[in-house]
Ligand code: FES
């Protein structure tokens with residue numbers, strides 16, 4: 249099977265690149281597009297560190313063959329902050345000490361973004377459920393759950409003042 | 411804010427606080443690396459992608475303990491995209507031990523196995539290829555013929571007469587400390603203490619190996635520079651340790667290597683051994699190309715060095731009032747097949763015994779034992795953590811046996827400033843009494859007045 253040209257909308261921009269057959273979305277993002285925020289922790293769908301949003305849904309990009317999402321829209325951590333500002337999830341992760349080594353952070357934030365997009369007022373259980381596919385070995389999860397709840401609160405406040 | 415800060419008591423030991431600008435504890439200080447983490451801009455080693463990057467994968471031992479009769483590289487070399495298959499003969503100085511930097515020997519571990527494998531997953535050949543897939547395919551096609559040897563997996567069995575010899579460089583299945591078969595503590599007379607004690611209480615404690623399981627696996631990218639130096643991007647927890655050991659293995663001056671590191675995607679002690687950089691450097695020199703060697707998840711779990719399995723026997727001489735007058739400890743630390751950092755871990759464990767308690771008679775034998783298991787190494791407080799699990803479990807068991815409150819038992823036996831420890835050091839700044847009192851107060855655990863008045867700086871209540 250020959251390589252093929254794949255086009256995707258990545259963080260709002262149209263991108264085209266050549267992908268070998270079976271190439272994963274993770275490998276294409278990191279190696280073809282230079283977007284290295286998504287990480288490889290396990291390459292087998294078990295850790296969530298490679299999570300990106302595909303058409304708004306969180307996906308383990310290490311398990312997604314890129315040709316299966318051709319033409320779709322992908323959002324990575326690089327597309328979250330605009331103009332150097334942090335969004336509510338990012339700033340809450342900083343303030344709540346929800347990152348230590350930082351390796352799981354990209355996946356955690358993308359899962360949180362997807363959660364808050366569909367549920368602006370999640371309960372603690374909702375947050376725990378949302379991050380249940382993401383492994384963090386450093387924080388013990390507590391600060392991450394608190395950061396996501398804090399981000400939701402900040403986002404609701406923003407919506408009111410806006 | 412929905413988050414809460416840790417309660418920090420800044421009033422305790424007021425006289426010892428310098429005052430002035432020592433105000434950080436109890437205040438909120440933002441992490442300097444947090445902004446990079448939440449924007450994805452922190453650069454981990456694997457985010458470095460030089461052009462012409464080659465990939466290294468290891469062919470590993472399929473046996474716990476075996477002689478290597480033959481290695482056939484033919485099929486591996488025939489895989490399209492395979493550039494080189496490296497064996498021990500390609501490594502300038504194939505035998506090392508990481509602690510040689512502080513004078514600990516002997517060298518006991520090959521970079522690539524020579525004539526024998528001593529644990530399941532030990533590296534035998536390194537396949538360097540154009541792509542990761544080709545490297546994996548090549549590694550799978552290396553053929554090794556083994557002559558099986560009996561393995562030993564248990565620390566006490568390994569020390570028995572006639573046990574299979576794991577590591578010939580040591581000559582016996584334990585590390586030798588300045589001519590002694592183990593690290594020892596001899597303080598007072600434990601046998602006399604047992605003879606006059608109201609109770610002699612002994613239990614056995616044991617732990618399994620624990621994998622640190624960082625989310626980022628162990629790895630490095632080595633990039634040859636135009637000036638002949640090698641730039642090593644690594645997630646090691648020990649940049650200088652790695653640089654020095656790698657230089658000794660490559661038989662190259664230290665200034666020929668440069669490490670770019672310090673960003674570690676979780677380590678917890680699992681990334682202090684020097685296991686990927688040396689062979690990746692050999693590969694980069696042999697191919698004159700950048701080389702990446704990174705563990706997959708299975709390798710991280712199987713061959714990256716875990717916390718050692720430990721076994722402890724603790725025997726206490728205890729009086730009816732709860733005073734412990736003697737403690738005898740035998741500790742076995744499973745180093746696995748090679749020493750790595752274990753001789754130091756065992757010394758640390760010995761330094762930690764008999765726990766933070768003023769016990770006038772102490773005897774300890776701490777053995778660093780070789781078995782055919784994955785070499786173990788550092789993990790969060792290694793040497794100390796499992797010893798503490800055992801020592802504090804022992805305290806609880808003793809309290810339960812005497813029908814005593816476990817906190818009172820500890821307060822009664824805790825070090826006070828000025829006590830002489832089993833290592834002949836005078837205890838200073840102990841503070842254990844106050845910590846226990848505070849913990850009791852915060853958890854609503856009632857202590858009698860005499861115990862609440864105790865202090866680490868006086869002998870009140872003893
Ligand atoms: S790298 Fe994709 S889930 Fe772990």
Ligand code: FES
Nearest residue numbers: 348349384385386
């Ligand atoms: S911060 Fe290290 S794994 Fe989550």
